[in-house]
Amino acid sequence: MTDEQLKSEKIVGIIGLGDMGAMYAERFSKAGWKVVGADREDKFVETKAKFAGQAFEVLRSGHHVSRVSDYIIYSVEAKNIGAIVQTYAPSTKVGAVVGGQTSCKAPEIQAFEEAVPEDVDIISVHSLHGPKVDPTGQPLVIIKQRASDENVKFVESLVSCLNSKVVHLSAAEHDKITADTQAVTHAAFLSMGCAWKEINQYPWETPRWVGGMENAKMNISLRIYANKWHVYAGLAITNPSAHGQVQQYAQSATDLFTLMIQGKKKELQERLYEAKNFVFRHNPDHKSLLLDDAILSEFSLSKTPPEGRLQPNSHLSLIAIVDSWHHLGIVPYDHIICSTPLFRIFLGVTEYLFCTPGLLEDCIDVAVSDPSFRHDDLEFTFAARNWANIIARGDYELYKKTFEETQRFFEPKIAHANAIGNEMIKTILQRVKEREQ
Ligand SMILES: NC(=O)C1=CN([C@@H]2O[C@H](COP(=O)(O)OP(=O)(O)OC[C@H]3O[C@@H](n4cnc5c(N)ncnc54)[C@H](OP(=O)(O)O)[C@@H]3O)[C@@H](O)[C@H]2O)C=CC1
Numbered sequence: 161m162t163d164e165q166l167k168s169e170k171i172v173g174i175i176g177l178g179d180m181g182a183m184y185a186e187r188f189s190k191a192g193w194k195v196v197g198a199d200r201e202d203k204f205v206e207t208k209a210k211f212a213g214q215a216f217e218v219l220r221s222g223h224h225v226s227r228v229s230d231y232i233i234y235s236v237e238a239k240n241i242g243a244i245v246q247t248y249a250p251s252t253k254v255g256a257v258v259g260g261q262t263s264c265k266a267p268e269i270q271a272f273e274e275a276v277p278e279d280v281d282i283i284s285v286h287s288l289h290g291p292k293v294d295p296t297g298q299p300l301v302i303i304k305q306r307a308s309d310e311n312v313k314f315v316e317s318l319v320s321c322l323n324s325k326v327v328h329l330s331a332a333e334h335d336k337i338t339a340d341t342q343a344v345t346h347a348a349f350l351s352m353g354c355a356w357k358e359i360n361q362y363p364w365e366t367p368r369w370v371g372g373m374e375n376a377k378m379n380i381s382l383r384i385y386a387n388k389w390h391v392y393a394g395l396a397i398t399n400p401s402a403h404g405q406v407q408q409y410a411q412s413a414t415d416l417f418t419l420m421i422q423g424k425k426k427e428l429q430e431r432l433y434e435a436k437n438f439v440f441r442h443n444p445d446h447k448s449l450l451l452d453d454a455i456l457s458e459f460s461l462s463k464t465p466p467e468g469r470l471q472p473n474s475h476l477s478l479i480a481i482v483d484s485w486h487h488l489g490i491v492p493y494d495h496i497i498c499s500t501p502l503f504r505i506f507l508g509v510t511e512y513l514f515c516t517p518g519l520l521e522d523c524i525d526v527a528v529s530d531p532s533f534r535h536d537d538l539e540f541t542f543a544a545r546n547w548a549n550i551i552a553r554g555d556y557e558l559y560k561k562t563f564e565e566t567q568r569f570f571e572p573k574i575a576h577a578n579a580i581g582n583e584m585i586k587t588i589l590q591r592v593k594e595r596e597q
């Protein structure tokens with residue numbers, strides 16, 4: 161079938177009209193597909209009113225969506241995917257295709273394999289960006305679990321209106337890469353947020369955190385705290401590979417902080433240079449960095465421009481990620497094809513620190529000789545260990561509580577940070593494109 165035939169004959173169904181589901185429903189329907197969607201049945205009237213002006217139709221429940229749709233995308237909380245698939249799977253139209261948008265694929269695929277009838281194909285998707293980011297040029301993973309080539313073409317044709325970069329992976333490959341990239345990135349920025357809350361300081365209000373790298377840390381941290389806790393909890397807790405990665409990050413932060421307070425400069429240097437040589441070995445001349453301080457300096461949350469010399473910082477959150485990539489044998493550049501904007505920014509900032517001549521040396525000097533960031537680094541280390549524990553225990557309630565307490569602390573600044581973060585992401589994407597050319 162041609163794309164036009166598919167568009168006129170197929171019906172696309174979305175179960176879960178939250179941030180990502182609504183984004184898909186809006187974009188697919190605007191591109192000319194017939195789209196139906198449902199959120200929780202008890203919210204039907206409210207959901208129908210919310211999307212009244214849209215080109216897609218809101219139905220009463222996932223059963224109603226499943227009965228009529230040729231491709232059904234479950235865009236629901238990861239923790240509940242098993243139960244939700246079990247509920248609606250028996251209503252799936254004969255010969256249809258099902259898939260999900262959750263961030264970790266093992267539980268999603270298992271739910272489909274267990275519950276959907278055998279005549280139904282399984283093709284999952286994952287847009288590697290948040291709902292407010294323009295999907296153009298961002299990676300979109302397609303996972304053909306069990307499907308005819310014709311149905312894969314149907315899904316490709318559908319998602320082509322997003323203009324994303326399609327990457328075909330197995331569920332296992334997807335989960336390994338996203339554990340390496342997303343889970344640790346989130347752990348780092350979640351920990352920064354908790355540390356600022358514990359020392360009771362908005363980082364943009366003090367001259368201690370000034371400069372491009374600091375802007376990136378604040379914007380990304382607040383961007384994560386602007387999202388829903390379950391997105392990050394589900395992604396890390398349901399992905400077993402993520403537990404070890406987050407644990408290693410906490411261990412690296414602990415080890416490096418210990419070397420700092422012991423004043424063991426030589427050991428710290430050796431450890432970080434070994435990590436640098438492993439992670440950044442493809443860019444030994446430090447050419448064409450993803451980001452630089454001048455670019456990042458534009459994106460400040462502070463009202464007053466910085467004055468004088470920037471205060472050097474031990475950058476524990478950045479040196480710990482390079483150390484943990486080294487310990488886990490991860491070369492982050494290998495994952496760029498399947499990376500999120502936040503991961504690319506994190507990589508860009510660490511690359512800037514490690515590959516700009518003189519910066520890492522300054523950072524090591526400060527780390528062992530200047531105690532002014534010790535309290536912050538101590539809180540950061542506690543926070544990293546706490547997140548690793550919560551994730552390892554699979555404690556959704558404690559995750560929610562810890563996340564929401566910090567979210568409340570940053571509440572007054574979240575909208576502003578999101579606006580600046582969007583601009584920063586656009587600039588960085590442009591930069592990545594130029595570098596690719
Ligand atoms: N947000 C992001 O940045 C990204 C998220 N993802 C993944 O996509 C999925 C959706 O995330 P997101 O849209 O952000 O989350 P949301 O919480 O915004 O959306 C999930 C929606 O599903 C609804 N829901 C719950 N139970 C049912 C049900 N039985 N039938 C129909 N709808 C139901 C929820 O209602 P209620 O809230 O009332 O329970 C909610 O409106 C998650 O698995 C997430 O990990 C993937 C990429 C990016």
Ligand SMILES: O=C(O)C(=O)Cc1ccc(O)cc1
Pocket residue numbers: 262263287288289290342345384387391395500501502503
């Ligand atoms: O870019 C990020 O890491 C985000 O925070 C947005 C996000 C969250 C969950 C996903 O599965 C994909 C993207």
